Structures are given as structure tokens and as C-alpha cells.
Amino acid sequence: MRLSTVILPVYRWTEGREVWRRAEDLGFDTAYTYDHLSWRTFRDGPWFGAVPTLTAAAAATERLRLGTLVTSPNFRHPVTLAKDLITLDDVSGGRITLGIGAGGSGFDATALGQEAWTPRERADRFSEFVPLLDRLLTDDVVSYEGEFYSAHEVRNIPGCVQRPRIPFAVAATGPRGLKLAARHGQAWVTTGDPKLFETGTPEQSLEAVRGQIAKLGAACDEIGRDPAELHKTMLTGFTPDRPLDSFDAFTDFAGRHAELGIDEIVIHWPIPDSDFAADPKLFERIATEGLVQLATP
Template sequence: MRIGVLVLPADPWPESLALARRIEEMGYDHLWTYDHLSWRRYRDKTWHAAIPWLTGVAAHTSRIRLGTMVSSPNFRHPVTLAKEAMTLDHISDGRLTLGIGAGGIGFDATVLGGQVLTPGERARRLDEFVGHLDALLSEPATSRVGDFYTVDEARMIPGSVQRPRVPLAVAAGGPKTMKTVIRYADAWITEGDEAKIRTNAALMDESGRTMDRILLVDNGDDRPLASVDAFTDLVGRYAELGFTDLVFHHPRPDDPVWTDDPAMVEKIATEVLPSLRG
């Protein structure tokens, strides 16, 4: 199993860059950041844009994969996001995974003056959004008309470094969005209740699609960063469900949720990652 770290884009740039480079040095497989305009309890605090943040990290790292967790249709259009992803794929020399989700009902849903959609509408919009991205990142010229977005003779030249395109990792937690994952995605992102994850994993198994499965670890009752044993146990449980990747939030002393000891990041790197490499 590959292990990644999610770092909030909520610190001064020199601190963020130093942390990103250290995560690469420790041997982690991928580094992610949230793609929001503002987010929950950080709404009135420092918060940087995801794509420029990842671009800066890409320019100062060489190996670690980079990803959005996750880009939202709430404030993005597939044409502009595809162009930014294509460019970042070149800057990173083919290290980008584009994580995409349906979008929630928080600040990002209303900041541009739009109406908050129902869960069913968000699922339909996600399916169209991902379908447009799949086409845009695969072809030099694209025209498509949907219920939510129009693409008129968009150009994506020179195309992605990665072929046939930048990998799409789609977040899904229910049967409607799982259909989008199965139809388009190169990877499935999920989080939350383990019983629900098991149900969706069974849907994936039944579909016959083979793809990476990425678990975004929350900080619930399991407290997976409480100890090396707790983390190892979590890895083992989800490996049995076919998960290929696990991503945890980097602890933050000033955050009420991710309160674990930051030294655990080093301990996992030295005591767990070598065993996962065989």
C-alpha cells in the first residue's frame, strides 16, 4: 500500500514548502491539499489556492506525486480546470493526480452567487463535470454541451505528460457517484464510515473495473495516528478491501481535530513505510 499526506494550504509559503520537501524526503508516496476557496473553521484564516500551491511544491520536489483533494464543480469550470491540470502536469513532469468531487453545500457553493444544489443534482453535475474533463484531457480539441457546462472548441495543446491523460481520482460515497467512478475514473477516493465503504467497495468489485482505491483517513474513534500499531492496523484492514493508497492529514497543533503528535509522521515513515515496501 502507498501512503500519502494531506497538508492544508493554510500556512505561510516558506513553512508549507519546507514541510512538503520533508514529506518527500521521508519517503511518502504522494502529497495532497484541499481545493477550496475557503474551508470550514479556516474561513477567516490564511488559506491559499490549491493549484498555485501545488505548482510551487512541484517546482521544488522531484519524486513525490501531487494531488487535489478534491477539486470541486462548485467554483470551477471543466475547461479552465483541465488547462490548469495539463500545465501542472508539465511543471511536475507527470506527477499530478487530479482529485475531483461533487462539491458540498458550504462556502464554495454560494461564493459565486449560485444556488445550492440537491444531492441528486450534485451527483448529476459531477458525472457531467468528470465526463468533460475526461474528454478535454484526452483530446487536443473538444466540444460538448451538457446540462451544467458547455465546451465550445476548447484546445488542450500540447496535452498531458501522462498518457492517455492526467489520472482522474473521483471521490464517491454513494451509488450515484460510484457510477461516475466506475465509468470514468482511474482511482476512487473515499472516507468516512467503514461499513459504507465496504458496501461501495463491493460495488466496485461487482463492476469488474480495476483501479486504485484511495482512503482519506478521518480522525474518528480509531485515532489511527495515536500509535504505530493503530496505523498499521488500519492499513491492514483496508488492504483487505483492496485499497491501494491511504492518505492522512498532517497533524496541526492549532486545529481541534488533527491533534496528534506531528512526530508520528516521522515514526510512520521510519517504522511503517519500509515494511510496506517489502
């Protein structure tokens, strides 16, 4: 199992540089950031762009993998996004993972002036967005005319450092999204069942994730793909569990999810007086000892 973190883009770079370097020093596998224009309770505070933040982080680190968790079609176009990702992959020396999802109805869903899309409309766009982005990151020249997106003789030379392209971590729980994960993903991302966040139990959440993994396996079976080929990522903070309350709480949470087949646990970097407040010393102990403890018989 791998342990990764999410560093929200709330820091001026004079401070943020040290946060990303500290994530590398602590031994995290990957440090992700949210790709939003604003987000929930952070809406009226500092919030910086994901791609410039990751570019700066790439220059400030050497080993740490970097990525979005997640990018969505809400305000991205595959053509311009592909160019940014190819550049970011080059700057980082091939350390980029693209977390990608259908998006939601949050504060930035209407930032470009459109009405918030329905779940079906988001799924329709996502079903076109992911395959086109796959082609743009893989082929030197792409032309495409779709219902929502177009690309006319788009050149993406020299392409990604990682071949055939940067890995996709597809966030999905519905049938259409799971099919996209099975066909295009190198990893799959879940936050659990959002309906259980406030009123469910950890046991119910665990069963929900078990069911999601089973559905992902079925989607892989439909196209003849081995489900074991997809890394399975759990982004914490959105289930009834509280894995950062104590060291034992984390190892229990990670152990139970590892038994389901989760390969990567992602915890939020602590931000005081926020939804992601946590004891910094406990957080660092989890980062350095949590998986070691889990692996000890």
C-alpha cells in the same frame, strides 16, 4: 499499499516550501491538498489556492506525486480547470493526480453567489463535469453543449504529459458517483461513511467501507471493467478510528483496510491546535516505518 499525506494550503510559501520538501524526504507516495476556497474550522485563517500551491510544490520537489483531494464543480469549470491541469502536469513532469468529487454544501459552496445545490443537483453536475473534463484532457479540440457546461472549439495542445491524460481519483459512495469512478477513474476515494464519524464504531466503519468496495465492484462489472484496475484510496480523519493516536493504532488501521482491498492510506499533515493536530514525531515514524511494519510477518 501506498502511504500518502494531505497538506492543507494554510502556509505562506516561505514555510510551505519546506513542508512539501519534508513530505518528499519522508517518502510519502503522494502529497495532496484540498481544493477549496475555505474549509470548516480554517475558514477565518490563512488558506491559499490549490493549483498555485501545487505548482510551487512541483518546482520544490522532484519525486513526490502531487494532487487535489478533491476538486469539485462547486467553483470549477471543466474548460478552465483542464488548462490549469495540463499546465500543472507539464510543470511537474507528469506527477499530477486529480482527486475529484461532487462537492458538498460547505462554506465555499455558495462563494460564487449561488444557492447551495442539493445532493441531486451536485450529482447531476458531476455526471456532466467528469466526462467533459476527461475529453478536454484527452483530445486536442473539444466542442460540447450540455445542460450545465459548454465548450466551443477548446484547444488543449499539447495535452498532458501523462497519456492519455492525468489520472482521476474519483471520490464517490453513491450509485451515480461509483459509476463515474468505474468508467473514468484510475482510482477511487472514500472517507468512510460520514454517518458513523461521531457515533459509530471502527468495526461499523470497516463494514461500511467493505460495502462501498462491493458496490464499486458491481459498477465495474456493469461495464465489463476489472475492479482491480482501480486503486482504492482511504482518506483518514473522517471515521471513528484514530490511526494517528499511536504507531500500533496506525498499523492496525492500515492492516484492516488493506485486507478490504484499500491500496492507499492518506493521513493529514499535522497542524497544531486544529482538527488535524498530531504528535509530529509519531507522524514521522508512521511515515517512515508504518508500512514497513505492516509488511513484516
